[in-house]
Amino acid sequence: xxxxxxxxxxxxxxxxxxxxxxxxxxxxxxxxxxxxxxxxxxxxxxxxxxxxxxxxxxxxxxxxxxxxxxxxxxxxxxxxxxxxxxxxxxxxxxxxxxxxxxxxxxxxxxxxxxxxxxxxxxxxxxxxxxxxxxxxxxxxxxxxxxxxxxxxxxxxxxxxxxxxxxxxxxxxxxxxxxxxxxxxxxxxxxxxxxxxxxxxxxxxxxxxxxxxxxxxx
Amino acid sequence: xxxxxxxxxxxxxxxxxxxxxxxxxxxxxxxxxxxxxxxxxxxxxxxxxxxxxxxxxxxxxxxxxxxxxxxxxxxxxxxxxxxxxxxxxxxxxxxxxxxxxxxxxxxxxxxxxxxxxxxxxxxxxxxxxxxxxxxxxxxxxxxxxxxxxxxxxxxxxxxxxxxxxxxxxxxxxxxxxxxxxxxxxxxxxxxxxxxxxxxxxxxxxxxxxxxxxxxxxxxxxxxxxxxxxxxxxxxxxxxxxxxxxx
Numbered sequence: 001x002x003x004x005x006x007x008x009x010x011x012x013x014x015x016x017x018x019x020x021x022x023x024x025x026x027x028x029x030x031x032x033x034x035x036x037x038x039x040x041x042x043x044x045x046x047x048x049x050x051x052x053x054x055x056x057x058x059x060x061x062x063x064x065x066x067x068x069x070x071x072x073x074x075x076x077x078x079x080x081x082x083x084x085x086x087x088x089x090x091x092x093x094x095x096x097x098x099x100x101x102x103x104x105x106x107x108x109x110x111x112x113x114x115x116x117x118x119x120x121x122x123x124x125x126x127x128x129x130x131x132x133x134x135x136x137x138x139x140x141x142x143x144x145x146x147x148x149x150x151x152x153x154x155x156x157x158x159x160x161x162x163x164x165x166x167x168x169x170x171x172x173x174x175x176x177x178x179x180x181x182x183x184x185x186x187x188x189x190x191x192x193x194x195x196x197x198x199x200x201x202x203x204x205x206x207x208x209x210x211x212x213x214x215x216x217x
Numbered sequence: 218x219x220x221x222x223x224x225x226x227x228x229x230x231x232x233x234x235x236x237x238x239x240x241x242x243x244x245x246x247x248x249x250x251x252x253x254x255x256x257x258x259x260x261x262x263x264x265x266x267x268x269x270x271x272x273x274x275x276x277x278x279x280x281x282x283x284x285x286x287x288x289x290x291x292x293x294x295x296x297x298x299x300x301x302x303x304x305x306x307x308x309x310x311x312x313x314x315x316x317x318x319x320x321x322x323x324x325x326x327x328x329x330x331x332x333x334x335x336x337x338x339x340x341x342x343x344x345x346x347x348x349x350x351x352x353x354x355x356x357x358x359x360x361x362x363x364x365x366x367x368x369x370x371x372x373x374x375x376x377x378x379x380x381x382x383x384x385x386x387x388x389x390x391x392x393x394x395x396x397x398x399x400x401x402x403x404x405x406x407x408x409x410x411x412x413x414x415x416x417x418x419x420x421x422x423x424x425x426x427x428x429x430x431x432x433x434x435x436x437x438x439x440x441x442x443x444x445x446x447x448x449x450x451x452x453x454x455x456x457x458x459x460x461x462x463x
Contacts, residue, residue, distance in 0.1 A: 148406075149329055149332075178431060181431065
């Protein structure tokens with residue numbers, strides 16, 4: 001095929017490839033324009049593949065698993081939005097410093113939880129549903145389903161928002177249960193009893209307890 | 218006379234509620250529920266979990282799939298009935314087709330060939346049917362052994378269990394053995410989920426309750442519940458502003 005191509009065209013196509021390469025290098029925004037459903041699929045499959053290949057993670061090295069999630073998954077989450085949604089009204093009462101610490105603690109807790117879930121379900125089959133949204137929408141739900149023999153598939157819905165830095169997850173619904181909404185009552189109960197500082201302390205204590213058994217393994 | 222005692226007891230219970238501050242309006246019986254919850258938790262820790270763990274350690278995954286399929290097939294008949302009751306005829310027919318194929322070609326249900334043929338498994342029960350008909354959940358309840366429920370789903374679960382085909386099995390010792398196997402399988406399937414719950418929750422009781430209520434609402438609308446006005450004790454107005462439009 002190629003040999004029969006006229007010389008002119010080939011040089012021109014080479015030029016356009018070079019131009020495209022230049023464009024990609026200059027405008028990194030390109031990479032962020034990955035469709036949200038594609039992003040979820042790529043990241044999920046990549047992480048599962050990495051887990052499958054990693055003997056240490058498979059034999060229960062939690063620290064390494066969390067490291068992997070930190071690197072591959074976290075950049076696609078908007079933790080500030082998640083924390084704000086989970087706190088609801090109380091978020092507005094927090095100082096900027098408290099907001100920062102809250103987000104940090106909540107993030108740690110969610111990552112731990114996410115790591116456990118991944119470790120437990122990484123061997124299941126996933127069904128990535130195509131996105132049903134108009135191209136100009138900036139807030140979408142990406143649906144994934146975990147298949148299990150003899151049981152109804154478990155739906156996992158990622159609520160994602162388009163930001164300047166690409167699509168970001170701000171809530172995860174597992175089997176119809178919104179993670180963010182599920183923390184709201186808990187968080188507000190603690191805030192009512194012991195204030196924002198109390199909640200930060202509470203989360204911090206929880207995170208520390210979780211480190212202990214992980215270290216043992 | 219008797220009613221007066223009941224009144225007094227109720228008043229005492231209500232007073233007990235009031236004294237602990239603001240209570241979740243969805244869970245007026247929280248103190249009682251928490252009591253049953255911690256009882257269930259003990260039974261779970263002492264009996265159900267160890268049995269389920271042993272089961273999972275001893276029985277290979279392949280066999281556990283067969284067991285899950287077998288009980289799933291038994292459940293499909295009434296899942297179909299409930300789909301018909303909710304007016305979802307296509308789903309109901311699909312459920313009964315599942316029973317027909319899986320019970321025969323699938324060897325008494327141990328192979329879920331219907332899923333491969335494109336008949337997806339559904340999740341329905343009488344509680345969901347009542348919900349579909351417009352019944353609200355009523356107060357949240359924790360039932361002994363069964364766990365999270367509410368008034369509507371408690372009645373639903375009663376009917377589910379009453380009509381369950383396993384109840385027809387004779388002799389009785391075989392029936393009891395089958396129930397035991399079914400609950401062991403169920404608990405084994407939930408081992409990971411319950412561990413994750415333990416890690417994720419600040420207060421397991423609250424986390425599980427809220428998850429249950431969200432989950433049931435989602436199931437009633439088959440995964441597409443309409444947007445909810447938060448029945449929030451914090452007068453949800455400002456809360457709503459934070460929520461992303463869907």
